[in-house]
Amino acid sequence: MQRDLFSFERDWYEPLRAIRSLGSQAPSIAHQGELAAARRQHLGQFFTPDAIAAFMWSFVSGWKVNRLIRILDNSVGSGRLLQYADPERHAVYGVDVHADVIQQCQKVFEDVGFHCEFRQAGMEDIHPARFDIALINPPFSIHLESPHLQTLECTTWGRYGARTSALSHNYAVHQALEAANIVVALLPITTAESMIAGEQGDRSKRRAAGLFELPGDAFKLEGANVRTAVVVFDRYRDRPSDFVRAVVDDLAKPGPDIGLHFEDRSFGEARLRLQKLDDSVPFITRAVTGDKSVMVSHDGRRIRLSFACGFNEAMVLNTVLVKRIYSRDGHRLPRGFRYSGQGLLDMETYLVQDDPVAAFGQLLDRIGSVGGNPQLAPGFMEHFRRRMRRSARQAIPLRHVAWTTGAGSRDQVSGIAKETHKVDATRWASPLIKAGDEVQFDREADGRYRYELHGVWYHLSVDELNARFAVENVSEGWEVVHEGLCARFPDQAAALRSRVKALGVDQWLDWEFQVDDLVETLLKPTGCVVAWEQGCGKSRLALALILVSGAKHGLIVVESRLIEEMLKEIGQLPIAADQVKVIESAADLGDLRQINLISYERLRMPVDKAASARVTYAHRLRRRIGLLVADEGERLANPTSDQSRALWQLSARRRFVLTGSPIPN
Template identity: 45%
Template sequence: MSATLVKHASATSCWTTRGLAIRRPVTSQKRVRISHDGRRIVIGFDCGFVEAMVINRVLERRIASLEGQRLPRGFRYAGTGRLDLEAFLVQPDPIGAMGELVSMVKAAGGEPEFARGFLEHFRQRLRRSLRQALPLRHAVWTTGLGAADTIIGTAKKTHVVDSTVWGGPVVKACQAVRFARQADGHYQYQVRDEAYVVSLDEITTRYSVEMRAELEQVMPASDVHVIQSPEDLVRLGRVNLIAYERLRLPVDRQASRRVTYAHRLRRRIGLLVADEGERLSNPSSDQSRALWQLSAKRRYIPTGSPIANYPRDIFGLIAFTGGDGTAAQPYGYRRGYLEANWLASVQHAERGIDRFRSDFVVLEWVSWEFAESLQDGAKREVPKIGNLPRYRQMLAPHVKRRLVCEPNVARYIRIEPPAVENVETTWDPAHLSLYLRTADEFAQWYREIRRDGRPNNWIAILARIRAVHFAANYPQHGVEGVGTLAQLTSKQRAVVERLEAIAGEGKQVILFAENPGVINLIASKLKAKGVETVAFHGGIPIAKRVADKDKRFVGIAIAGPARSSRVPGPCAGGAVVVMVGVSQRSH
């Protein structure tokens, strides 16, 4: 609990939870005012004697961490929880619990009265807390960027408009370009009085497209305000757009490096929507701190990967949206784990990080540095949820996953079900032998550790299971102690033959595989057969794989005053096979 400061206009005496110092004169005035500062309950006095009696009754006694315990920051008195509004909201009867605080003040000799608006604020906060405990139910449908008549994009880097023409026009980095939609779905733009036509795919690849284009589909353009300079901070619009990078930058670096765009926007934003919010998984990063500094009243995070790698990745997101140790989200990142017994005593309170780690994070060993923040420091972490039912219960009020098959979503979005055909192949004897040897070795190893009574080493078990998986799907990778397969498997041969046949029909096809090694292997076999391929996975540098994709799939129509030509694309260059590696390193 952070320090609570009580002041009165007629006296300079104060007390804090860091150390009590009552210097207020004795006036025999028993009035005690109960107000709030955010979630903190603030108690004001007119008489120093009444102040001492009430404070002693509310805070009770000094506490210290017990053996093996680490109290949350600022918890120095047993009654610290009685000065936290959220501790009342988590009670079965919040109004009755607040009445007990009033009775406690009366018993100490004070005459309590609530500040104007306190009870109204308390009831509003109670209703809001109850709403936060419910899952999201709204579905939104819009035509999106692909149907916008006009798109404004900012070039990500300097590039030549037509790479086939020597000395052709150049679009410089950060240059804004306006694209107009054509009847065929392509977009036209002009450079040096010459018109060029591009696909939507190239626009999103080479340009940063403003969100304004999508918002204009659902609201007037005058309502959208883009913040790109200090002058844009003077007057905000109904909807304000700002990039993550700009939000954390200083407004005037020469005047002050500490005054950032986030600092200037603090408490000026009512509703905050942070797109691609998975970057909040690390609350200590500069971008996360900038978003926290905005102190928006309501916060939403659209993201496709709220849990990128480990169960702890969601912690920063739910602390940002659901609250930092609140009745709706009790796991505090900077506070303690909120419990109903805080009104009795916080002697046994836990840090929110410690409780989250013990409930959901599975570790073989951990350093103190990692235990402090769940971000930095050495550890051996197992990608496993410690308590799956409780984890689901914890996420239910804060995370809503929308699926196309949901009735509320299917009303607006319809995707035809795919036609699935299962093709069975017969095991090659050499491949089957390698797979069975790998599986038998894992089974024998596991029986031995169980027979010896050794504890499960999850890291080793997962590594062994991964080896069996590799032996089945990518035996060319090799299995330590077993060997490797020097030929294609029957499934891989069937894939190569099928892709070659589709390419021979002049069609395009996309092959998905889990391991980039499989992609490279099949690509090499197809190229040997004369089938043009583009491998696309996390093992290839981003610039190279995007350039390869654009070269094969982004057809650029060029129409100038004195010429008309087209850069060869997939249709002009023949059938192309693209393979996308789906792995942890994929982008």
């Protein structure tokens, strides 16, 4: 049944041959700057021309053995490289990121009677093993980035840590070498040469059996302009000098016999080992009972649905989760996100709505719409309302008073235009206001000012208004921009103030604004940024925050050189020595006090470098801190720096950042 090489009659492969690759359909680029964008479009998909496929196949076509020969293509496309396989002699396996072609491959190869497995997956999603032959023409120069990458020589440091980034064609070859005894690969000439020269690890050099330079126009029909070579790797080589290097001028001739070592025995089943979600087994195994109740409970911020009936579970989950989603095209999903409706099961989603209860009601309606009967777990609504109050309070801005001259201090003002200007400078036909015109303004609820011109209402911010108009009938003075939390929650504020007194904190936090700010910030349930000028007593505020909040374990993070100063400051205050601890060694971690001090440097340092680089002080302190105070908050400007990440890793319940310069110059 095997077709003759180099004869291209109509046959079973015809439907797949009709597919055109994305790369060959892509419009040509105008200059190099569009290269990367074009690659994102066509996924680096260029199919192998039949003549080259035949040439590559000719190296392995002579192998006859009394079992199925297992062939892998880790970027199979439309299966061009597998078209000379014989259902009675070969089992074919392939993956590709492009779903359309994969489905068609599976159908056509299956119909011919192949033992085959085609899956929609990137080569980064599989860990193939136990193949006899890998025939590959990988996408070139696509940047792979996945936590699932195998630890091959070609991997580098990536977004997900060490060995999580690689170049597609390099990775494809190394993966094939790992998975198969014999590898026939089509590569850019530069990569091919670096592999046989041993620049990509000794193993690829030792296994290299031949390099065949293809004509420069080999991929012209596919619309690609690249110099390529076919590289053949053996299981092993008897003598390195057996290496064959040749220039192919006639693609209609088979490759030379280079004495490949074919292994007649086989060990175990060939496997693609997909790392993605496996949908080959049912996800829902609950019995169908007809009980439509859906128990709605929560686990932290996650909303849990529990079911009594498998059918009901399927119906409800399908309508809530909607569909499976994947990261693609550089768009990375939040960790743990698999379904487009998953956000509906996150309580925080509802808390940020204008009306959280109504929004949550929609989730219950949605469950009801497919026959579910939602029942709230005892205490669920109480928890939900508590979280609502908490998030509402966190959203209220701190008290803010500003010195204003001009508009801003009244609800209705009139202004005289300083100079002739357009009402909306961004619009061409915008009406004009002439210098000296008088305009009446009304303040809106959002703080902007509204005025009418030729029957149309326009809006101006306070700053714009003051810039454009000389404002009359106002005086300058302090204006309260935001009332703040003390005014909104007077009872809680009073309770905090009496606590401050009871603890005697007001004895040493003796400037009036210090206690005011302390109470204001402590009313924030999860914390805030406190920007005080130098010399206002930030270190005292840090101590007061911990003491007044009543946290069991508070942590103050400071620069290492400031720890001494901090201790000196504490020495002057009526704070018992056994309340304070400076964390300097692993032993200190087991003995936390109410006030703990640590430096940024130590926080991100491994506790025991020899044992693990991952277990840092921050890691050991994770979730043990009730209230965290980060001094010199400007050090956290870069959210990806080690010290910022260490601070996040702590996951303290309440977090306060103190800084003298919140806005960098």
